[in-house]
Amino acid sequence: MLADAVRGQFLSDHPGLDVPVPPWPDSFDFVDDLGADSLDRLALATAVSVHLQINRSGLDDALLARRRLGDWRDVAAQALTLYSDSFHVRSSGSQGAPRWHAHRLDVLVAEVEAVLALLPPGRGRIVSLVPAHHIYGFLFTILLPARLGCSVWEARAASPVSVAGRLMPGDVIVAHPHWWRLLAESGVPLPPAVGLTATAPCPPAVAQALRGAGLAELIEIYGASETAGIGWRPAGAGPFQLLPAWQPGEDGQLVAADGRRVDLPDHLAWQENGRFEVLGRKDGQVQVGGVNVDLAEVRRTILAVAGVRDVALRLAASGRLKAFIASDAPPVDLRPALQAAVSATLPPPARPASWTFGPALPLTPAGKPSDWQEGA
Structure with a gap:
C-alpha cells in the first residue's frame, strides 16, 4: 500500500512522468529511484501520513528523516501498533476538489465479510490488478487476503494474457473493467477462478465472454471513495443489491449503519428489497481504466x-x-x-x-x- 500511495501522490504532482508500477523493493530510494526533491518528499510524507493516520502517533516527522521505502514501512508499522482504527482515502475530485475521506476499519472489515460470503469455497490467491491505496484496492488486496490468510500476487506489470496463463483454480482476481475487457478480447481460456470488478460498469458482453472462457464468476461492486462498497451484482446482469451496511434514504442519499447520510455521485433507481439500478453520473464525468476523468x-x-x-x-x-x-x-x-x-x-x-x-x-x-x- 505504501508504494502505491507514494506513486499516486508523485504522479498527481508530476502527471507526465513514467513511474514504475509496484511492487518496489525495500531499498527503493525516493530521491535516487523516483527523482523526488524536498518538496516532493514533503507531499509524499503527508499523503502517507494521512492515509494511515501516522500523525496521530507523532511519528509523521520520522518519514521526512528517511528516504527509502523499507524505512517508511518500519515507521508505518510502529505507528499502526498505536492507532489502526481507520483508513483514509482521497477522492478523485469528481464532485469538486479532491478530499480525504475517513473509513472506520471495523466497517471496512464488515464489508469484506459481506463480499466474502458471495465467493464460492476453495479460494486461493488474491491476484491484484489495482492500486492498494484506493478504497477498492485496500478492501480486496489488503483486508481480504488478511482475512483469508492467503498470498497476494501483484500482477499489474504483466499483460492480461500473461496473467491468464498463470492463473489457478480458486484465484480471486481484483481488477477494473478496462482490464477485464482486454482479457475478454484476448479469447484465452480461463480456469475456474473468481473475479471482482469495480470503479465503472462492466459491459454485459465482457462478463458473458469471461464466463464463457471459463471464469467461475465475476462479481461487480458498486461504490465510491466516499462510501466504500455500496452494492453488488453478478457483473453485467440486473440490478445491484445493497450491502448490509446501507439503507436507501431520501433525496438520493444513502443512510449508513451509524446514521450518516451520504450523497452519491450517481442517479439511482430504487426497487424492492434494497435493489437498485445506476442511471448515470450526476456530474457527467467518464471513467477510463477505472479512473474518473x-x-x-x-x-x-x-x-x-x-x-x-x-x-x-x-x-x-x-x-x-x-x-x-x-x-x-x-x-x-x-x-x-x-x-x-x-x-x-x-x-x-x-x-x-x-x-x-x-x-x-x-x-x-x-x-x-x-x-x-x-x-x-
Missing part, C-alpha cells in the same frame, strides 16, 4: 493549444478517450502540439488515444452533436 479539464487543456477552434470528446470502443478537433491547421502540425499539451498536464487515462481533425465538429442532420469514425 474530468472532461471539462481535458477540454480546457486542448482548447489552449493554438489553432484549435473547438473539440469534442467521447469514449471510444476501446474504452479510451477519443477527440475530434475543429481546426483549419494541418493535422501534421497540430497533432504533435496536442500530444505535448496533454502529456504535460493530464494523467494517462485523460489523454485522448486517437485524434480526428476537421473544419467543424460533427453534427447529426438535426444539428445535434454526432459521433465520428476515428481517424476520419
Whole structure:
C-alpha cells in the first residue's frame, strides 16, 4: 500500500512522468529511484501520513528523516501498533476538489465479510490488478487476503494474457473493467477462478465472454471513495443489491449503519428489497481504466493549444478517450502540439488515444452533436 500511495501522490504532482508500477523493493530510494526533491518528499510524507493516520502517533516527522521505502514501512508499522482504527482515502475530485475521506476499519472489515460470503469455497490467491491505496484496492488486496490468510500476487506489470496463463483454480482476481475487457478480447481460456470488478460498469458482453472462457464468476461492486462498497451484482446482469451496511434514504442519499447520510455521485433507481439500478453520473464525468476523468479539464487543456477552434470528446470502443478537433491547421502540425499539451498536464487515462481533425465538429442532420469514425 505504501508504494502505491507514494506513486499516486508523485504522479498527481508530476502527471507526465513514467513511474514504475509496484511492487518496489525495500531499498527503493525516493530521491535516487523516483527523482523526488524536498518538496516532493514533503507531499509524499503527508499523503502517507494521512492515509494511515501516522500523525496521530507523532511519528509523521520520522518519514521526512528517511528516504527509502523499507524505512517508511518500519515507521508505518510502529505507528499502526498505536492507532489502526481507520483508513483514509482521497477522492478523485469528481464532485469538486479532491478530499480525504475517513473509513472506520471495523466497517471496512464488515464489508469484506459481506463480499466474502458471495465467493464460492476453495479460494486461493488474491491476484491484484489495482492500486492498494484506493478504497477498492485496500478492501480486496489488503483486508481480504488478511482475512483469508492467503498470498497476494501483484500482477499489474504483466499483460492480461500473461496473467491468464498463470492463473489457478480458486484465484480471486481484483481488477477494473478496462482490464477485464482486454482479457475478454484476448479469447484465452480461463480456469475456474473468481473475479471482482469495480470503479465503472462492466459491459454485459465482457462478463458473458469471461464466463464463457471459463471464469467461475465475476462479481461487480458498486461504490465510491466516499462510501466504500455500496452494492453488488453478478457483473453485467440486473440490478445491484445493497450491502448490509446501507439503507436507501431520501433525496438520493444513502443512510449508513451509524446514521450518516451520504450523497452519491450517481442517479439511482430504487426497487424492492434494497435493489437498485445506476442511471448515470450526476456530474457527467467518464471513467477510463477505472479512473474518473474530468472532461471539462481535458477540454480546457486542448482548447489552449493554438489553432484549435473547438473539440469534442467521447469514449471510444476501446474504452479510451477519443477527440475530434475543429481546426483549419494541418493535422501534421497540430497533432504533435496536442500530444505535448496533454502529456504535460493530464494523467494517462485523460489523454485522448486517437485524434480526428476537421473544419467543424460533427453534427447529426438535426444539428445535434454526432459521433465520428476515428481517424476520419
